[in-house]
Amino acid sequence: MSFPLTPPPERDFPAGRLQQRKEQLVSEIYATAVKQAPRYPRRILVSVAALTVAGIFAAAAYAGYALTRPVTPVVTIGCYESDSLDANTAVLAAGTKSPVAACTRNWASAFGAQPPASLAACVLPSGAVGVFPGDTSGDTCKSLGLAEAP
């Protein structure tokens, strides 16, 4: 009996099995690709959704604060020529208990016109008081995104 150190001859991978194994491999490759594909975008979508929700909460909290915040001690009053934060403004030294009356008194010298029939005092983002042409129902301040000054 011989004891060869060479292995038996090579044999072909059985043809049918080869095809089956190939199909199995390719299917697994595509299945993995499909499984992996949404992983990245889903993570992004979750992050975007979380940031959006956080943003909405922050905006709501800020709006609530802006519409209700109290007047902080200030040294000036702004008299606005029209109901816009970009309008011409006459800045008066604070020290009066009635910003509306102060603006009415100084309106003609500041803007060269008669003061409007009614003015509304609002709390500016800085915490100072801003006086705008408008009614005293509070709608003027609200339309500007400001709280009504007490």
Place this chain on the structure above:
Amino acid sequence: MVDLSDRALWEQARAGDGSAFGVLFERHASRIYNYCFRRTGDWALAEDLTSATFLLAWRSRGRAPLQAESALPLLYGIATNALRNQRRSLKRGREAFARLPLERTEEPDFGEDVSARLDDQAAMRELLRLFRRLPRREQDVVAICDWSGLSYEEAAVALDIPIGTVRSRLARGRRRLRELATTSGPEEGVDVVPLRIEVNEQ
């Protein structure tokens, strides 16, 4: 696509083309299948290990650019690792393929040579009984160079070692194998005949 070189197919596979990888499988599966058989002495196990090798190759394609024109050295390297970590590789391969039932088909060609394959298994296991007494690193080099016909350069790529190391391990492995064959036969009381392995000391 079948006319494309291994390198071109590998690049397509790296870009995510599964069918290009399928062509590589068809092209080289038999070589890897025979290599796995010669390392295990089991045709069925060799088939599973071949699938596991290609699955591992697919998963590592992004990390492994082809260093040679042929994908074979890389595949032999992956197969060698799969053989070394056989249990884990097969577990992964079987987990991956478990979703896709592999039906046993009628294989006329397989049926005809089934007894020859059984003989192969018996002969190979006898040889492996001796072969496995070599250090693992020498087994790898002898199996890749002498049993699979890869060049020193290809073996160096497959095993990620310098060519000089391939040469020295091969020479040591061959010498040890000859010594083992002359001191231990396959069965008690059976004479050992001269080796048929071609010794090519370089």
